[in-house]
Amino acid sequence: MTADVRTDEVEFNVGNIQGNILRGYRRNFVRYLMLEVTDRSAARRFLADSVAGGTSNVPGITSAVIWKQRPTYCFNIGVTCDGLAALGITQDQLATFPTEFTQGMARRAMKLGDFGDSAPENWPAPFDQPERVHVVAAIYTDAQQDLDALQDQVVASFNLLGVRNGRNLAGNKVFFGYVDSISQPRFNHVHDPDQIGVDEPIDPLGTALLGYPTRYERVRFRIPEPQELGRDGSFNAFRVLAQDAAGFESYLDRAATELLAHPDVDQLLTPGEEWRIGEDLDRHGALREIVAAQMCGRWRNGMPVASSPDAQQPDPDNPVSLTNFDYDRMSRCPAGSHMRRVNPRGGPIVQRIANYTRRLVRRGMSYGPDFDPANPDDEERGLLGNFIGANLGAQFEAVMCDWLNLGLQNPDVTGSNDPLIGANTPETSWFDLSLKNGGTIRLRGFPRFVTTRGGAYLFLPSLPAIRHLSELTD
Amino acid sequence: MKPPAGCGTPRPARSRGAEPMANENGWLNQYINSLPERGWFKFLATRVVLPYWIWRDPKPKLMGGPRISPQPSENVQRMMNLIMPLRDSSPIGRAKAALAIAQNVDEIFAGLDNVGTVHFARFLLIDDYICMISVYDGDFSNYIRDFITTIGSVFDAVMSLVEGGDDMIPTERNVEKFIDWVQAHDLFQAPDFPTDLFGLQDGAKGVTPNIAPHELASLPRELILQLHANPNISLGGGYRAYPGVSAAQVRSKFGVGW
Numbered sequence A: 001m002t003a004d005v006r007t008d009e010v011e012f013n014v015g016n017i018q019g020n021i022l023r024g025y026r027r028n029f030v031r032y033l034m035l036e037v038t039d040r041s042a043a044r045r046f047l048a049d050s051v052a053g054g055t056s057n058v059p060g061i062t063s064a065v066i067w068k069q070r071p072t073y074c075f076n077i078g079v080t081c082d083g084l085a086a087l088g089i090t091q092d093q094l095a096t097f098p099t100e101f102t103q104g105m106a107r108r109a110m111k112l113g114d115f116g117d118s119a120p121e122n123w124p125a126p127f128d129q130p131e132r133v134h135v136v137a138a139i140y141t142d143a144q145q146d147l148d149a150l151q152d153q154v155v156a157s158f159n160l161l162g163v164r165n166g167r168n169l170a171g172n173k174v175f176f177g178y179v180d181s182i183s184q185p186r187f188n189h190v191h192d193p194d195q196i197g198v199d200e201p202i203d204p205l206g207t208a209l210l211g212y213p214t215r216y217e218r219v220r221f222r223i224p225e226p227q228e229l230g231r232d233g234s235f236n237a238f239r240v241l242a243q244d245a246a247g248f249e250s251y252l253d254r255a256a257t258e259l260l261a262h263p264d265v266d267q268l269l270t271p272g273e274e275w276r277i278g279e280d281l282d283r284h285g286a287l288r289e290i291v292a293a294q295m296c297g298r299w300r301n302g303m304p305v306a307s308s309p310d311a312q313q314p315d316p317d318n319p320v321s322l323t324n325f326d327y328d329r330m331s332r333c334p335a336g337s338h339m340r341r342v343n344p345r346g347g348p349i350v351q352r353i354a355n356y357t358r359r360l361v362r363r364g365m366s367y368g369p370d371f372d373p374a375n376p377d378d379e380e381r382g383l384l385g386n387f388i389g390a391n392l393g394a395q396f397e398a399v400m401c402d403w404l405n406l407g408l409q410n411p412d413v414t415g416s417n418d419p420l421i422g423a424n425t426p427e428t429s430w431f432d433l434s435l436k437n438g439g440t441i442r443l444r445g446f447p448r449f450v451t452t453r454g455g456a457y458l459f460l461p462s463l464p465a466i467r468h469l470s471e472l473t474d
Numbered sequence B: 001m002k003p004p005a006g007c008g009t010p011r012p013a014r015s016r017g018a019e020p021m022a023n024e025n026g027w028l029n030q031y032i033n034s035l036p037e038r039g040w041f042k043f044l045a046t047r048v049v050l051p052y053w054i055w056r057d058p059k060p061k062l063m064g065g066p067r068i069s070p071q072p073s074e075n076v077q078r079m080m081n082l083i084m085p086l087r088d089s090s091p092i093g094r095a096k097a098a099l100a101i102a103q104n105v106d107e108i109f110a111g112l113d114n115v116g117t118v119h120f121a122r123f124l125l126i127d128d129y130i131c132m133i134s135v136y137d138g139d140f141s142n143y144i145r146d147f148i149t150t151i152g153s154v155f156d157a158v159m160s161l162v163e164g165g166d167d168m169i170p171t172e173r174n175v176e177k178f179i180d181w182v183q184a185h186d187l188f189q190a191p192d193f194p195t196d197l198f199g200l201q202d203g204a205k206g207v208t209p210n211i212a213p214h215e216l217a218s219l220p221r222e223l224i225l226q227l228h229a230n231p232n233i234s235l236g237g238g239y240r241a242y243p244g245v246s247a248a249q250v251r252s253k254f255g256v257g258w
Helices: A040-051 A081-087 A099-103 A106-112 A146-155 A245-260 A283-296 A338-342 A393-404 A463-470 B016-023 B027-037 B039-056 B091-115 B140-159 B175-185 B196-204 B216-229 B247-253
Strands: A004-007 A010-013 A029-036 A073-079 A135-141 A159-167 A234-243 A361-367 A382-389 A430-434 A440-444 A450-460 B078-085 B118-126 B129-136
Touching (some): A040 A081, A040 A463, A073 A146, A099 A106, A099 A450, A099 B175, A106 A393, A135 A146, A245 A283, A245 A440, A338 A393, A382 A393, A382 A450, A393 B140, B027 B039, B039 B216, B078 B140, B078 B175, B091 B118, B118 B247, B129 B140, B140 B175, B196 B216
Antiparallel strands (some): A029 A135, A073 A135, A073 A450, A159 A361, A234 A450, A361 A382
């Protein structure tokens, strides 16, 4: 990554940007600290030390500059609208931030599908008092034992409201058993070794950062005032998402049993081809995996359904790319699948001009105990997700309310929600499996597998912006 | 009044307080019922009682447009009634507005086509306003954002006719501000269930809806006070001949492509 690049008359300096926006750290552990600013000057002193690189008592903010030596930990912060006010940003300045951010995640609940069990009224502390959550600080490390000491350093300057611990599951999986973190936006001017050979279109910096061109021709998102606060900043929808792994596995059992009795089942799985799904699978087991794959858009090993619709283990002589594929009208990957909903790529969508405009950077780690499908339990477990973009309304919310739920992008799925993470109820949920002959089998009656347990809309300030916040006086 | 002829069931005992029922058409009732038409009462209501209540219990202006619902079928075919004050409402100003729309009509229609989620849209000149009336699917901000990004230059032409529009030009650089402005100028849609008004008023004040109970009898007063804050409103969400169907689903059914 070179330091200063001119992009459309704007200087881009990676040293100004928090390091968790444009690429992932790939650490084993993360700890999120939900913090309240109770002593404004202590908080400002902390920010001043942190942005200056840290001291022996204050962790330094990690920037996007490529490190020569891998640091023992990374540290980043996000600030809510109430947090900006608590640090001394004026009401007039806050009014230049987007409405969805100033309202906060809890007040956008209906748009995000956070109703019923997911409603903010049911969020546990600290998110039951969203106005007190001012700063969410994230500590990333490979050594779990470092977390407590770093937490103590942060808590010396803030009131600690809550803690969430995340970790990478073995094999980069999520609790539903899928390999995750395969596809991310690629950015102009950013070298990311994870992205070599990926052929998705390059995203302009304005997808994730304020002050740069966006995927929309001529459109720039507004930089909040003052400029040193807004420029090079980003927004993050931080979400605590409980995943009902036991419920998902037991639904797959039920769906496979129903499918075995379905007259068209051979169009879903040719008898004798179960081995292509998994070596030791019987017909019921193979059908379970097909349902899981079509609901997600990837097989659980990460293989895209679009490129390998009938085999989790494609022919080794014809390797299938995990990242390079597209959807078309003949695609066997269902339009209602999770992946195709959240990122329809270049595929046909109703909102013709919206292809690639709602891209999100996703960074997540799992929380809760391991899940063993052979011995299912009901412990709470899930994902601590960060959905990052320059405009929450145009990206995160736009995906959540029109594509992920509702399914406006394709008339064949309109009226249904994302089968994996949508706001489903068994009474109304449906999902169409795609068959080899072009037909479909409709699955019904699945519950909501992912429940929101909290979250916050965060502004991810640039390093100069953190300095600005630390220098406020009144 | 004679009780109904005995039909086997014992007649419930009447309490003393219910006796005046027998006097329904008595002079006092007639007088009270006629109050709303009496001049002194109208004067008192509009000049004294109403200003007092506006002072005592002011209602924040309720946001325009349809509200997001957990029910997917409620989130398609949504109505927009965008009422924009004309900068110049003289016949010459109106002619300019008519010309701006006429010159750009092909681009506007092409833009709506590309947005893909719009059923119907039309422009009207009414009194001091230029209005855009449309029916669209899904989220309001996505509709407006996609529309601006498709035909932003046309929106700039429309906004130049509108009072306060200069702050939004060019719309492509003021997407967030423009979306907020449109929402503020889209008519508030009175809820289809009248008592839902209570919850909306609570929400606008930043309190959890309906936690404090509302008395049904206060609904007329609450409505009057709301109509003070939102004089122009849409009366309910409107009629749909085929609810729950998106524009793309209609096009797909008729084989005209989506």
